[in-house]
Amino acid sequence: MPPKPCALCHTERAIIKRPKTGQQICKDCFFRVFETEVHNTIVDSKLFKPGDRVAIGASGGKDSTVLAYVMKTLNDRYDYGLELFLLSIDEGITGYRDDSLETVKRNQVQYGLPLKILSYDELYGWTMDAVVAQVGRKNNCTFCGVFRRQALDRGAAALGVDHIVTGHNADDIAETVLMNIMRGDIARLGRCTLICTQSEDTIKRSKPFKYAYEKEIVMYAYFKKLDYFSTECIYAPDAYRGHARAFLKSLEAARPSAIIDIIHSGEAFEVAEQVQQGMKAQQTCKRCGYISSNDLCKACTLLEGLERGLGSLAVKDSKKLESDSTTAPDASMRTIPFFQRTPGAAAAVEEPTPA
Amino acid sequence: MSSDALALKVEFTGGLELLFDNKKKYTVSLPRTTDDAPTNLTHLILWLKDNLLKERPELFVEERTVRPGILVLVNETDWELEGEGDYQLKDGDEIIFISTLHGG
Ligand SMILES: [Zn+2]
Ligand SMILES: [Zn+2]
Numbered sequence: 001m002p003p004k005p006c007a008l009c010h011t012e013r014a015i016i017k018r019p020k021t022g023q024q025i026c027k028d029c030f031f032r033v034f035e036t037e038v039h040n041t042i043v044d045s046k047l048f049k050p051g052d053r054v055a056i057g058a059s060g061g062k063d064s065t066v067l068a069y070v071m072k073t074l075n076d077r078y079d080y081g082l083e084l085f086l087l088s089i090d091e092g093i094t095g096y097r098d099d100s101l102e103t104v105k106r107n108q109v110q111y112g113l114p115l116k117i118l119s120y121d122e123l124y125g126w127t128m129d130a131v132v133a134q135v136g137r138k139n140n141c142t143f144c145g146v147f148r149r150q151a152l153d154r155g156a157a158a159l160g161v162d163h164i165v166t167g168h169n170a171d172d173i174a175e176t177v178l179m180n181i182m183r184g185d186i187a188r189l190g191r192c193t194l195i196c197t198q199s200e201d202t203i204k205r206s207k208p209f210k211y212a213y214e215k216e217i218v219m220y221a222y223f224k225k226l227d228y229f230s231t232e233c234i235y236a237p238d239a240y241r242g243h244a245r246a247f248l249k250s251l252e253a254a255r256p257s258a259i260i261d262i263i264h265s266g267e268a269f270e271v272a273e274q275v276q277q278g279m280k281a282q283q284t285c286k287r288c289g290y291i292s293s294n295d296l297c298k299a300c301t302l303l304e305g306l307e308r309g310l311g312s313l314a315v316k317d318s319k320k321l322e323s324d325s326t327t328a329p330d331a332s333m334r335t336i337p338f339f340q341r342t343p344g345a346a347a348a349v350e351e352p353t354p355a
Numbered sequence: 356m357s358s359d360a361l362a363l364k365v366e367f368t369g370g371l372e373l374l375f376d377n378k379k380k381y382t383v384s385l386p387r388t389t390d391d392a393p394t395n396l397t398h399l400i401l402w403l404k405d406n407l408l409k410e411r412p413e414l415f416v417e418e419r420t421v422r423p424g425i426l427v428l429v430n431e432t433d434w435e436l437e438g439e440g441d442y443q444l445k446d447g448d449e450i451i452f453i454s455t456l457h458g459g
Contacts, residue, residue, distance in 0.1 A: 249423035
């Protein structure tokens, strides 16, 4: 087949067919439109203001690696005036996270961004290796998910940042919409398409890649020769999510716009007021101070289960465990340090204090 | 020089190499015709499945093509611009398979 000219500049040879538009474009035009679309998402959603301190949740994987590169590029190009940080969570998974953290450390040097690593071990006293040794491979993803969410917020608080950006892309969001519909989880369905979420007392989180297709993120990383890590977590991936992903990819193969269409339909759902009222009000955890809808937050409940050697029970029957436990733990039990957030004030954590 | 075989460079990345003996780069030799037709990318994919793939074929192939979510580049160009499976392979072609399905 003869080379096809780029649909945008009409001079260079096209190297990619965009899934969103079907347009065939050259490498330089691809870089430019990809970056410009992320910039437009950021501007249209008013995600940042000058002077914001922003942590990029960095796993070493493709999405967060491309996000770090693009955030740095756009911050320089458009003068956002942001102070950017890399924030990584070390779940303590030998042969997986230790390798991907090496990637993040190289990114730190390559992009010149300060890096903070917070480990489950230092925060909870448990690595995922140790959790799996106790609870097995069935519910371990529940622990990891709950622990990661809180660890990111605490890492961000330690950095004194206002905002965490994550690498969730259009495919991830469409997949989550599908999963929430299949599970009938109305509360999450209403929230999962929001580009930015913030409940009082937690740090703002947003997804600048909300409209970026996974195909383009991977192609961008490939053509830019970005250094990323790609291995499945050794502790069984989320099977339910796996099915949703396979289904979504088949839809995309039949009609590439399906991904954006699903996000738009997720956005169009309106959650009735009585449903919203039925949702629990937020308070703070009586033990660790983290935001929670019960007396004890999910992380404290799970941690208490682990400390008592009842880890699996904590997942299945957290209500029971919660009502059994007093708000004061046994002296021998490890607990999470109390969560305090004073924006900006904790900024000096990583920097040595001048003498 | 015409010989009876096509020499191809094949690369697996984005986590796909795990299915191929954890090795990323291969040099592959295929006949110029397969089933009385010029050898194309579909033939290559099926050949890779039968000859190089070490485990879990369902993670690589689905109904005579790559599983949705695997990107294919032909000489640094998206295979969607090259006719996908119908692309007729030439001697010296570089084919890259990238999984998008591994961790973000
Ligand atoms: Zn162009
Ligand atoms: Zn708590």
